[in-house]
Amino acid sequence: MIKKILFYFMVLIPSFLYSQKIDIPKFYLSDIKFRLVVDKTGSDSVTQVVFKSENNIFNYSFKPRSGKIDTSISIGPSGDYLISINKKNTQNKIRIVPGWLSIIPPLLAILLALIIKQVIISLAAGIFIGIIFIYDYNPFIAFLRFGDTFILNSVVDKDHMFIILFTLLIGGVVGIISKNGGTIGLANLITKLAKSPRGGMVASWALGVVIFFDDYANSLIIGNMMRPITDKHKISREKLAYIVDATAAPMASLFIISTWIGYQVGLIQDAVNLIGLKANAYDLFINSIPFSFYSIGTIFFVFLIAYSQRDYNSMLKAERRARLTGRVSGKEESDNSIYSSNVSTNSTNPKWFNGAIPILIILFGTLIGLYFTGVNSLKEAGINDFSIRNIIGNSDSFSSLLWASFSACVVAVIMSISQKILTLEESMEAWQKGVQTMLIAVIILVFAWGISNVTHEMKTADYIISIISESVSPSFLPALIFIICAITAFATGTSWGIMAIVMPIAIPLTHNISLINHLEADAYYQTLYAVIAAVLSGSVFGDHCSPIADTTILSSLASKCNHIDHVNTQMPYAITVAIIALIVGYIPSGFGLSPFISIILMLVLTVLVIYFWGRKNYI
Incomplete structure (x- = not known):
């Protein structure tokens, strides 16, 4: 009896210890490489891995290292494939479908x-x-x-939950400062400076530049704050939504202190580690800023459009409708009932500081939160000597935004009650109604994240990258990367998602192609800087044009503009800037042209396009 127990013990334990663990996706696209990991192969001898479907068999031979296979393979024909290793069937299978x-x-x-x-x-x-x-x-x-x-999954994701709460809290702040007269008071103050349609648009642009630290905060604050002013000057909601959207992500992606910086630098560092390049990711990002032609061009384009009061295409129609008829929205009020706010306002004695102080708390509270979380993170890691770039790079942007917006809600309530403008009950009712106005934005965001999950699961970005980047010269690499990021961000509706997908591919690709073509150090780094910027700016451009992008949706909702009208009017402008950025920016930079010369050429060409193509938006 004891001998039998020992026998089974000796047989089963080794089989358990050496049971093979296979890591493989359950779903993938034909002819697109996927990662295959087989752990505990039992030896370093050649291992046979067979993929068998109803109509096809593919046999692969691998030589494990330290008892493990870690490689990338692709399968052409579609079908459901069962996997066997060394003629032993496993419980694993993979489903291959056509890439298109x-x-x-x-x-x-x-x-x-x-x-x-x-x-x-x-x-x-x-x-x-x-x-x-x-x-x-x-x-x-x-x-x-x-x-x-x-x-x-779209809702329970931690970062998404932060964004949902932040969006709802911003709505609550807007509800309170609308009820206590802060919005009207602030609008009256700005109106003294913005006494004309030009002034209203330029003021909106200037606020977009000032609130550079986060794209979500930018859209929600400026859209809600400037809407009464732009309505008064008969500026279309489409124009306001464009100004809001076009200053949000470009500013956040360019500034070295923003909620984007930690994410962007982290992606760059991870990609640099893949090629073993000894370079500081933050320095690479700073050096890439002059090459962010689309983001720089967009900020200048918005200012020029606002100051010149010239428009073209569908935006010209929207602006002339607003100026001539007073209809700031392209849809009848009944068609926009989902955007209507039930928050009444206190217009008897509006005070500007009731609106300004909560907004400033969001601004400075976020910056303080970034500093606090960054310092705390570094100290927990045992680092006591750090610079501002280290602090921002290790900060928690979502927590900072949440703390700041919650603090703004509390301060807005206290200010309303202490001045006897509102009672506690009225303040909470205003907060609740403000939150309700943002529910439609939250629903759309959740669905936008849902389709982003689908495109991630179906490897949409991998497919688009594979069909575009088969062969390329290093001179055209920045332009190609910009186009790839633009197309994939447009298709998936996520700039951050595409940055995360493309950056680990783009930097090693640039490195390898540069080595193959024997680029000198100056040309190598110029190409690398341009490619990094192309990933970031290209993702922002595709996100701008996409009707399923969360920032595009938030800009529409905050400006109370019909979402499709916003997409239709913004897209021609975004495409214009992108074409200019490609012609005088990304293509020449690949051939060694200084980015500063490209920026000058881009600004000159932008002026020519607007003044020769655009028409006065008033008659």
Whole structure:
């Protein structure tokens, strides 16, 4: 009896210890490489890995290192493949589908949004069709996974929850300062400086430049604060939404102190580590700023459009409608009922500081939060000697925004009660109604994140990258990377997501191509800086044009502009700047032209385009 126990013990324990652990995706695209990891192969001898479907068999031979296989492979024909290792079947399988299927969900969502002008329905359709592809074309399973997986994951993600809470709290602040007269008082103060349509637009642009630290805060604060002023001057909601959107992400992506900086520098550092380059990621980012032609060009373009009062295409129609008829929105009021606020205002004795102080608390509270969380993070890591770049790079932007917006709510309530403008009950009612006005924004954000989850699961970005970047000269690399990021960000609706996907590919690709072509040090680093900037700016451009992007949605909601009208009027302007950035920026920079010369050429060309193509928006 004891001998039997010992026998089974000796047989089972080794098999348990050396049982193979396979790490492989359950779903992937044909001819796109995926990662295959086989742990505990038992030896370093050649291992046979077989993928078998109903119609195809693919046999691969690998030589493990330290008992482990870690490689990348691709499979061409579609189908469900069972995996066996050294002629032993495993429980693992992978489903391969045609690559072109991955672009259908975002493309469907975008086209439907432009055609039927119903964003939520369009996003839902894109999510649903994507889930059908993922779950073996089964609509019933797709219906179940729609809610309990993809939408739920969009909500429970920690960063997404921070954004939802921040958005709702901003709505609460706006509700209170609208009720206590702070918004009107602030509008009256700014109106004294912005006495004309030109002044109103330039003031909106200037605020967008000042609130540089976060794109979400920029959109929500400026849209809500400047709307009464732009309405008074008969400036279209489409123009306000464009100014808000076009100063939000570009400013946040350029400044060395913002909620973006830690994320961007982290991506650069991870990518640099892949190639073993001994360079400081923060320095690489700073050196790449002059190459961010799209972001720089957009900020200048917005100012010139506002100051010159010249427009073209659909924005010209929107502006002339507003100036001639007084209809600041392209839709009738009944069509925009979801944007209507039930927050009444106290206009008897409006005081500007009741609006300014809560907003300043959001601004400086966020900056203080960035400093506090950055210092705390560094000290926990045992680092006591650090610079401002280290602090911002290690800060927690989402917590900082949440603390600042919550503090602004508390201060707004205290100010309203202490001045006997509102009672506690009235303050909370105003806060609640302000939060309610942001619910539609939250719903759309959740669905936008849902389709982002679908595109991530279906490897949409990987497919687009694979078909575009098959072969390229180092001279055209910055332009190509910009185009890739623009297309993928447009299709997926996420600038940060595309940065995370492309940066680890773009920097090693630049490094390898530069070595193959024997680039000298100056040319190597210029190409590297331009590629880093192309990833960041290209993602911002694609995000600007995409109707499923969260920042585009927030700009529409904060400005109370019909979302599709905002997309239709903004896209021609964004494309104009992108073309100029490509012609005089990203292409010449690949051939060694100084970025400062490119910026001068870009500004001159922008002036010529607006003055020769644009028309006065008033008659």
